[in-house]
Amino acid sequence: MSSSIAYLLRTPSPIGRIELTSDGEAVTSLAIARGGVLPNDEHPETSTAVLDDAAAQLAEYFSGERRSFDIPVHLQGTPFRTAVWERLASLEYGSLTTYGELGLSLGHPGYGRAIGGAVGANPVPIIIGCHRVLSSSGKITGYSGGDGIPTKLWLLEHEGITLAA
Template identity: 60%
Template sequence: MNSPIGRLELTADDEAITSLSIERGFALPHDGLPDGSNALLDEAVTQLTEYFAGTRTTFDLPLTLRGTAFQREIWRQLQRVGWGEYVSYGELGLAAGRPGSGRAVGGAVGANPIPIIVGCHRVLASNLRITGYSAGNGVPTKVWLLDHESIGHL
């Protein structure tokens, strides 16, 4: 699908969304493969369209998040951070029962397979600075998403 931050590519099985990729350098992971759809992907496109229009602030989609136990816990914590809210890497580590694990938290955040829907863009340094973003075109993509949700940042 097209979006204000570039093309998005969603994958799903019959039960859940399994990935969301944001175009980087005019490319997506599955470019060149035939497009497919199912009711779940159609609903995800509808909800993402509403999100980008500013009329949706939560997503109601089944997700399958594949990763290590630590990554899955970080992603579970991210799902608790709502529209217009932010969390620091340290707060995420504390919530996951791993205080002082900022670097590991950053790695888990960066490995999030379903950005936007699992709002990894809402993670900032404790001083509100943007420390990076691995999806799309990196920091400019994160800035757009933060600004879209009116989340202050430096």
């Protein structure tokens, strides 16, 4: 566990165990188990109020009772990545965009690959809905959380969006 992670909480979900980290003031990361494994499985849990709140809001999201999150997050990344994540945060439940549209909205047309890299590096998936981004053809080209495309498809279907992989 990184020395910058002060608090850690794991919570069950329909897409696998979720690991949340916090600096004590905000959520700093969210990881979805891949093959049943989380990044900090070897470290003990030490929760805090913001993580308890995040876990409760995630449970509400998965049960269909919540469509947006009211959790403070600290996003650490380059100015470009942070701008992408902030734009992702404005995507509403059940809505979609493409990497190209995301680039255009940020004033970076033609930056599809860089946009894709930033989307894939989102430190708090689900809370910031990076699963809502598709290729310009409308296809699901990948997902870095959980078990990849099946996890992304589950999240989209949970939000009422049905697509073919």
